[in-house]
Amino acid sequence: MTPKLVGICVMGLGEMGIIHARNLARAPGVEVSLASRRKDALHVLGTELHVPPERWFASYESALASPQIDAVVIATRPTEHPTHIQAAAAAGKHVFCEKPLGVAVRDIEQALAAVSDARRRQHPRPLLFMTGFHRRYDPSYHRGKQLLEADRIGQPTVFKGTSGDPEYPVKYQRDIGYPALLLDLAVHDIDLARWLLRSEVRQVHTVCAALVYPHLLGLGDADTGVVVLEMENGTLASLHLCRAFQYGYNVTSELVGARGSLQLGELKGAGEAVRVLGADGQSAERIVWDFGERFAQAFAREMQVFAEAVHSGSLPPDAPTEVDGLEATRVAEAMVRSWRTGQPQRVER
Structure with a gap:
């Protein structure tokens, strides 16, 4: 049949x-x-x-x-x-x-x-409700989660995340009207911190600036940000957010534990981990320019997971749900308050 x-x-x-x-x-x-x-x-x-x-x-x-x-x-x-x-x-x-x-x-x-x-x-x-946090389905982050659960680095202590585009997308410069760096981009790393550190965020401290695109401040946004997250279980996270890397699309992370660390993420597409050494002593490797290429496998996998869930009537245990989506924006709102006040802010629940 x-x-x-x-x-x-x-x-x-x-x-x-x-x-x-x-x-x-x-x-x-x-x-x-x-x-x-x-x-x-x-x-x-x-x-x-x-x-x-x-x-x-x-x-x-x-x-x-x-x-x-x-x-x-x-x-x-x-x-x-x-x-x-x-x-x-x-x-x-x-x-x-x-x-x-x-x-x-x-x-x-x-x-x-x-x-x-x-x-x-x-x-x-x-x-069923699933939120589009595709990084959970990227092979490097998925493997990192497995190694963490297998106790390869001991108790996690710090998550360090870097996320950003080579340039500020034009679509976000059209009077978008809200701080997209924090409310749109940062939610990915918030989810990774919660997922990998197995804890909610207690407090945040945010510093943002418009260093490459000064006009963004007039739109209520920024192109560069650094955020410290204090987690409920005592672990820490630091996020570097950027819309002006210039060299390519960068989503990389490090998860530090009591006995070691995990280096997660790539600057290259799948199958492109090739470094070229030149006679002039310079080295180069192709860095992907956009998120669609970098996370092609993750995007395909998350749609497969959703389709399978609709067929079966249930989501797998690690799938990001509406709770994860809501919590990420709750933390991002605290980041915005911290940026605007210049003070650490508790996450309001």
């Missing part, structure tokens, strides 16, 4: 929506639909992925109303995520939402209340 296909609709066809749609199109047992307000984007991607036009939706409302769709991947603007989470929950659809779940804790909590209501209505069939 042929297994039942699950219908998954990607809502929003910007960079991440396109990446997720392409990965879902390759996932077994998935019938992909596309939803976007931009008809040109629907036509181009729908044609590329051989999605029939009857599964192209020019509005998110029509997609959510379709009985063909069991689950949605929300890849719209971060400010729209809470609204679309609520609508998807009301429609009884399983949800994968890109990070951040929103740019304000109060909006996310309101959206997640709708998810809780939907779960009560649908009991015993669970409504």
Whole structure:
């Protein structure tokens, strides 16, 4: 007997929506639909992925109303995520939402209340919710987690994270209206710190500056930041956030333990760990320029995990849920308060 296909609709066809749609199109047992307000984007991607036009939706409302769709991947603007989470929950659809779940804790909590209501209505069939913290599915970070759990470096003491782009994305310089460095970029490292150190964040101290793009301060944002996290279990984390590395896309980390350390992450794409030594004594290696190339395997794996969960009716134990998404923004809000006041801030719960 042929297994039942699950219908998954990607809502929003910007960079991440396109990446997720392409990965879902390759996932077994998935019938992909596309939803976007931009008809040109629907036509181009729908044609590329051989999605029939009857599964192209020019509005998110029509997609959510379709009985063909069991689950949605929300890849719209971060400010729209809470609204679309609520609508998807009301429609009884399983949800994968890109990070951040929103740019304000109060909006996310309101959206997640709708998810809780939907779960009560649908009991015993669970409504699944997965947050797009793809770094958990990167081979290097996944292996680091395994080694940590196997006690290879002893009790963890410090997490050091570096995250950033080669340049500040133009889309974030269009009067975005919120500190994206902290509310959008930093949530990845917040999740890694919580996941690897197995603890919640108690207090943060943030320093940010606009050193390469001075005009960002007028938009309430920055291109460079350093944050210290004090965890509830006594461990520490330091984050270096940057939108102006110039040399390439850099997401690397170190996890220090009582008996050693783990170096995590790469500056290269899969299969490109090649260093070239020149006769002039210089060395060079190709560094990836964008997140799509660096985390191609992780993005593919997280869509596979979500599709399998929709099939089976349950998420695997280590999958990032709505709780992880909410907590990351809760910590990021404390970072913003710390930056604006110049003082350490407790995480409000």
